[in-house]
Amino acid sequence: MPISQVPIDSEPVCYPIPDDGPAGQLLAAMGRHPFRPAHIHFMISAPGYRTLITHMFFEGDEFLESDAVFGVKPSLVVRPELQGGTGTVEYNFGLARELNPGSNRPPSFVAANNKRSPG
Numbered sequence: 001m002p003i004s005q006v007p008i009d010s011e012p013v014c015y016p017i018p019d020d021g022p023a024g025q026l027l028a029a030m031g032r033h034p035f036r037p038a039h040i041h042f043m044i045s046a047p048g049y050r051t052l053i054t055h056m057f058f059e060g061d062e063f064l065e066s067d068a069v070f071g072v073k074p075s076l077v078v079r080p081e082l083q084g085g086t087g088t089v090e091y092n093f094g095l096a097r098e099l100n101p102g103s104n105r106p107p108s109f110v111a112a113n114n115k116r117s118p119g
């Protein structure tokens with residue numbers, strides 16, 4: 001697989017999901033807040049592989065343990081390191097081979113083989 005570098009020109013921040021409807025009522029009933037930890041979404045595709053849709057979270061975010069939509073997995077939490085004054089993350093995304101090209105299988109949602117996984 002080719003290695004790609006994706007420049008991120010702004011710092012991701014946490015945000016609340018819409019909580020003025022049924023989702024907000026459900027969260028309130030459970031005593032939960034509506035916030036998601038800061039994250040970056042990825043959709044990665046390559047010929048012969050299933051499309052991967054995932055996201056990456058950042059170590060130290062106050063909402064990692066209480067994401068309103070339960071999307072945080074330890075393998076998706078990264079710690080950027082400063083390189084030349086820029087926060088940098090190296091992450092290995094694992095794509096599953098498409099066994100039936102042209103099928104309408106849904107995208108894969110699990111990133112595998114993250115060598116920096118803390119857990």
Ligand SMILES: [Fe+2]
Binds near residue numbers: 039041
């Ligand atoms: Fe998001």
